[in-house]
Amino acid sequence: MRRIQSVKAMTTWSAGLHREGVTIGLVPTMGALHDGHRALIRAARLACDAVAVSIFVNPLQFGPLEDFDRYPRSLPRDLRLCEREGVDAVFVPRAQELYQPAFETAVSVQRLTRRYEGLSRPGHFGGVTTVVTKLLNIVRPERAFFGQKDYQQTVVVERLVADLNLETKIVMRPTVREPDGLALSSRNRFLSPAERKAATVLYQALLAGRELIRAGERSVKKIEAAMTKLIWAEPLARLDYLAVVHPTTLDEVRRVRGRVVLLLAAWIGETRLIDNLVVSVR
Ligand SMILES: Nc1ncnc2c1ncn2[C@@H]1O[C@H](COP(=O)(O)OP(=O)(O)OP(=O)(O)O)[C@@H](O)[C@H]1O
Ligand SMILES: [Mg+2]
16 A cells, blocks of 8 residues: 655556556545545445545634644554555645645635535535545546535535536445444544433434435424424534435425435534435335
8 A cells, every 4th residue: 555645646646547547536534534434445446446545634624613623633543444445545645735835726616515514614615625626636536435424515526526527426425324323423532422322313313304204294394393303302412403405406495305315413512413314205
């Protein structure tokens, strides 16, 4: 496995493989790798000849009051996980190189980012879309793999790639969960034992919403009310947003038809978690 730090070395690695007709799958991450990342790596392994994982805690996507400084970092462990998973190259760029002092360009997706995560975390998606554009330009992967856990992010990246005619195919993979349903997230390690228990309320609320829909409920108002009530009943949880949305436009719907996504974010103590569920009806 190659460990690559400079942009030049990364583009050279990628160009060399492309000359030999080798396809590349990229898994962009912020490190502190877990089984969700592992599932993305395995999907890349199956679909592409070579796999690159990027590990970069992108300062641009954290707000000034967010947890950039205390974001979990575990590079030696991450490298071992990648090695075990048969990753070909780990790209660990330095912020000083990606964002030179004169850096002043931003890539932004408009309407899709002005809601949900974008409202709660101003500036967040601008950081995400800018760094993803840079990573795709540096690595030039045939495919890049993203998790459904960050549903809005994946939709935003799909929009970005289509709008800017980038040549990478974006692949969304299902959310990997703990046995009790909690979506894996690097931030779960911030939870105290009591908070860890309380955190299952996110998935419980999503399941309750899906059950109501399966039982025939089509009114989003009623579905949201039932889900909200469940989250309010958990004293350690504070709901940030809850929405029932169209899977590609992310517009809120009033009645459930076809396929919808139940999206939510909640604070569990000082830790903010997100989750979602896609539900289809006939
Ligand atoms: N539980 C999961 N299942 C599948 N994919 C996941 C899961 N968690 C994260 N991913 C995906 O891994 C990629 C990298 O995400 P990232 O490194 O931010 O990890 P994370 O667990 O989301 O961390 P955090 O929640 O702290 O942001 C993203 O595409 C994200 O959607
Ligand atoms: Mg994340």
